[in-house]
Amino acid sequence: MVLVMSAREDLLDALEGLLIDDGERAATLDAVAARAGVSKGGLLYHFPSKAALFDGLAGRLRDLAAADLELMATAPDGPSAYYVRSSVWEDTAFDRTLVAASRLSWTEDAPVRRAFADVRASWLALILEEVGDPAAAEAIMLIGDGLYYNAVLGGSSAPDGTVAGSRDLDGLLAVVARLREGRA
Amino acid sequence: MVLVMSAREDLLDALEGLLIDDGERAATLDAVAARAGVSKGGLLYHFPSKAALFDGLAGRLRDLAAADLELMATAPDGPSAYYVRSSVWEDTAFDRTLVAASRLSWTEDAPVRRAFADVRASWLALILEEVGDPAAAEAIMLIGDGLYYNAVLGGSSAPDGTVAGSRDLDGLLAVVARLREGRA
DNA sequence: GTCTATAGTACGATAGAC
DNA sequence: GTCTATCGTACTATAGAC
Numbered sequence: 059m060v061l062v063m064s065a066r067e068d069l070l071d072a073l074e075g076l077l078i079d080d081g082e083r084a085a086t087l088d089a090v091a092a093r094a095g096v097s098k099g100g101l102l103y104h105f106p107s108k109a110a111l112f113d114g115l116a117g118r119l120r121d122l123a124a125a126d127l128e129l130m131a132t133a134p135d136g137p138s139a140y141y142v143r144s145s146v147w148e149d150t151a152f153d154r155t156l157v158a159a160s161r162l163s164w165t166e167d168a169p170v171r172r173a174f175a176d177v178r179a180s181w182l183a184l185i186l187e188e189v190g191d192p193a194a195a196e197a198i199m200l201i202g203d204g205l206y207y208n209a210v211l212g213g214s215s216a217p218d219g220t221v222a223g224s225r226d227l228d229g230l231l232a233v234v235a236r237l238r239e240g241r242a
Numbered sequence: 243m244v245l246v247m248s249a250r251e252d253l254l255d256a257l258e259g260l261l262i263d264d265g266e267r268a269a270t271l272d273a274v275a276a277r278a279g280v281s282k283g284g285l286l287y288h289f290p291s292k293a294a295l296f297d298g299l300a301g302r303l304r305d306l307a308a309a310d311l312e313l314m315a316t317a318p319d320g321p322s323a324y325y326v327r328s329s330v331w332e333d334t335a336f337d338r339t340l341v342a343a344s345r346l347s348w349t350e351d352a353p354v355r356r357a358f359a360d361v362r363a364s365w366l367a368l369i370l371e372e373v374g375d376p377a378a379a380e381a382i383m384l385i386g387d388g389l390y391y392n393a394v395l396g397g398s399s400a401p402d403g404t405v406a407g408s409r410d411l412d413g414l415l416a417v418v419a420r421l422r423e424g425r426a
Numbered sequence: 427g428t429c430t431a432t433a434g435t436a437c438g439a440t441a442g443a444c
Numbered sequence: 445g446t447c448t449a450t451c452g453t454a455c456t457a458t459a460g461a462c
Contacts, residue, residue: 065445081349082266087438098439100446108438161348163395165265174395193413200388200414201381207391208384211347211358229377230384237417249427271456282457284428292456 066104068094070114074158082161087111112162116169119159122152123177130184137184138198138238139231145205146227147212160210194237201234250288252278254298258342266345271295296346300353303343306336307361314368321368322382322422323415329389330411331396344394378421385418 072093076085087108091101105111126144133140147153156177163171181202186195256277260269271292275285289295310328317324331337340361347355365386370379 083349086436088436096445097447099441099448102439103445106439160395164345165267193410193417196410196414197385197417200385200392202388203391204384204387207387207394210391211344226377226380230380233377233381233421270454272454280427281429283430286457287427290457 065094065096065100066114069096069101069104069111070118073111073115074154077158077161078154082165113169115155115159115162116173119155119170119173119177122155123173123180126152127180127184130181136238137188138195138234141181141185141202142198142205142231142234143227145202145209146225147205147209153209156206157210160206189238191240194240197237198234201230249278249280249284250298253280253285253288253295254302257295257299258338261342261345262338266349297353299339299343299346300357303339303354303357303361306339307357307364310336311364311368314365320422321372322379322418325365325369325386326382326389326415326418327411329386329393330409331389331393337393340390341394344390373422375424378424381421382418385414 069090072090073085075093076089087098087101090111091098094101101111105114130137130140130144144152147157159170159174163174182195182199185198186192189195189198253274256274257269259277260273271282271285274295275282278285285295289298314321314324314328328336331341343354343358347358366379366383369382370376373379373382
């Protein structure tokens with residue numbers, strides 16, 4: 059169940075890769091199938107339509123987010139620090155799914171967008187619970203959002219944008235710690 | 243020169259509207275022309291190709307950003323506060339151009355992306371100059387990025403996402419002020 | 427400066443062999 | 445479970461009338 063790299067997962071990986079590297083428009087059925095090493099007919103056996111393919115991505119997002127949320131809730135340095143740390147692009151499976159989903163979240167209205175909104179709501183709830191102050195919690199949430207925004211803008215697997223390139227994570231975490239402790 | 247609402251500007255407005263409302267894929271030549279009230283042939287007279295149309299958006303972004311940067315540099319409450327305030331979605335012309343551009347910045351590699359990166363670099367330079375501390379400047383920059391990320395995710399002209407809906411701008415500005423003054 | 431008509435390509439999806 | 449072949453549509457862009 060775990061070692062079997064099914065064609066289904068290969069196809070979702072290919073979809074993510076195309077969304078991350080080249081954007082929504084590049085994620086055609088032909089391109090996804092080719093990148094996964096199957097034919098278009100093979101793709102359409104696993105996902106009967108393009109909408110079904112995107113549903114698959116939304117499901118993966120929910121699964122990975124649920125697992126990540128447990129780690130966030132029990133992080134030694136607290137949910138806020140975990141959230142900001144993990145918002146830096148590191149090309150993890152969750153990173154890839156999140157960025158891919160964010161590039162679909164407005165255009166494919168229904169499932170990806172809703173999954174994305176739910177994930178973000180659960181993050182905010184944990185941070186607010188830890189921090190207490192709504193304004194500070196909002197600022198921390200926005201810093202993480204900003205990190206993902208840079209990752210999304212960066213595009214390729216090794217973003218090198220203006221801000222993203224020379225990122226001082228330790229300094230940033232120190233700022234977040236002060237925000238969390240109410241000294242800001 | 244100012245009062246003349248040329249077809250060229252109408253077309254760029256239509257392009258922005260489609261990108262904001264329905265995403266990159268909806269911004270076809272047919273749709274842009276129809277929304278601007280001209281035929282496809284009319285569009286292609288002003289912008290001989292789709293790339294030229296996107297170039298036009300990049301040019302508008304640079305023009306509006308240059309004007310906004312002067313306001314930011316001379317803002318009474320300082321560049322950081324101006325930046326955070328103006329990062330909240332208010333459906334201004336600049337807001338619309340920025341969100342439209344961000345939805346193209348990864349897929350149309352060349353001109354929109356470069357214009358966007360240049361604009362962000364100039365913002366960061368002003369903030370760093372004011373704040374001094376790189377980590378605090380980065381945090382402020384990221385908060386603004388996060389606000390725009392929410393606007394981009396929000397999609398329509400009246401975003402109502404998890405965080406975007408109940409935004410406490412005053413509280414946020416207070417946090418930013420403390421960051422700027424080094425007390426965080 | 428704006429239109430219609432159309433060429434050529436790429437897309438999503440179906441049908442049916444294997 | 446994966447393939448090839450194909451249909452109908454939508455896209456970018458060109459040609460040429462007005």
